[in-house]
Amino acid sequence: MNTIIIPTTQNIELEYPIANLGDRILAFLLDLFVQIGYLSLIFFVFEIEGETSVLFMLPMALYTLLCELFFNGQTLGKYVLKTRVIQMDGSVPGLGEHFIRWMLRIVDIWISLPLGGMLGLVAMITASVNKKGQRLGDIAAGTTVIKLKLVTTFADTIFMDTEEDYEVIFPEIRSLSDRDVSILKEVLDAGIQADNPRLLDKLSHKVREVAKIKTNMPNRLFLETVLKDYNYVFGRT
Numbered sequence: 096m097n098t099i100i101i102p103t104t105q106n107i108e109l110e111y112p113i114a115n116l117g118d119r120i121l122a123f124l125l126d127l128f129v130q131i132g133y134l135s136l137i138f139f140v141f142e143i144e145g146e147t148s149v150l151f152m153l154p155m156a157l158y159t160l161l162c163e164l165f166f167n168g169q170t171l172g173k174y175v176l177k178t179r180v181i182q183m184d185g186s187v188p189g190l191g192e193h194f195i196r197w198m199l200r201i202v203d204i205w206i207s208l209p210l211g212g213m214l215g216l217v218a219m220i221t222a223s224v225n226k227k228g229q230r231l232g233d234i235a236a237g238t239t240v241i242k243l244k245l246v247t248t249f250a251d252t253i254f255m256d257t258e259e260d261y262e263v264i265f266p267e268i269r270s271l272s273d274r275d276v277s278i279l280k281e282v283l284d285a286g287i288q289a290d291n292p293r294l295l296d297k298l299s300h301k302v303r304e305v306a307k308i309k310t311n312m313p314n315r316l317f318l319e320t321v322l323k324d325y326n327y328v329f330g331r332t
Contacts, residue, residue, distance in 0.1 A: 097226055099241060101185030113228040114178040114240040116219060122172035123204075123215065129171055130155045160197040164190060177243045182236075183227070192236040199232035261327050267306045268324045275305065276325050283318050 097113040114122075137143050137151045154161075162170040168180035168188060180196070182188050188196075203218035213219075218230040227239045271279075279302060286294040292314070299314035302321060310317060 097228060099181075099183070099185070099227065099239060101181070111241040112244060114176075114242050115228070116222055118176045118178055118242065119222065119228070119240060120215070120219070122170065122176045122178060125172035125175055126159065126170045130158055133158075157197075159200065160193055163188075163196070164193045173240070178240050179243055180238050180240055182238050188236065188238050192238055195236040196232035196238060199230075199235055203230045203232050261323065263324045263327055264320050265306070265308050265310070265324050266328075267308045268321055269328065270306050271302075271321075271325060273329075276322065279318065280322060283315075283322070287315070 098110045133155055143151055163180055204215045207216035221230045222228050229239050233239050282298050295314040299317050
């Protein structure tokens with residue numbers, strides 16, 4: 096499964112799966128159904144014809160661009176399939192990126208029809224061979240489509256919520272690196288899950304040694320306190 100890393104405001108990296116081809120096709124078909132439904136209302140229910148019909152067709156033509164621009168990278172189809180357009184660095188695409196994606200839909204999706212091909216053939220081929228699931232529009236705009244289902248969660252990271260009035264117990268944690276604390280969190284979780292007090296004792300001893308902390312606090316409480324201290328200090332910088 097291909098994934099993309101998205102940094103958060105707390106300097107935590109979260110991993111999301113790239114939307115697979117099936118998700119993108121289903122989202123497209125749902126959006127196409129919405130557009131066909133809109134056209135049916137215009138031409139058959141309201142019986143709009145002539146030059147006026149061109150004006151009423153604009154929302155359909157601009158449907159994808161406007162939806163993704165104003166609804167955080169989602170059309171109705173993407174919302175149902177829980178997918179979203181993002182930039183490759185994890186940031187939100189702007190008007191320029193969305194416009195490029197929308198313009199290149201002509202090549203990705205529609206150009207194969209007059210040539211006797213399948214609808215969206217270019218997009219399917221490009222997204223299939225591209226490791227980040229990008230069609231031509233995505234490649235040009237520097238975007239991709241992700242599934243809104245975390246591969247890693249906050250529980251898998253060093254993130255721990257702290258109260259606003261939290262008081263740091265061990266200021267020595269400033270000497271620890273993100274990597275140190277990440278390993279601490281991983282080993283602590285493993286020790287708790289395996290109910291292995293010996294592992295927690297070794298880990299606690301190592302953290303005390305590296306950070307030069309002197310305390311008689313019980314091992315698990317000490318390690319959890321170090322995590323909270325670290326998050327409080329560096330989560331706000």
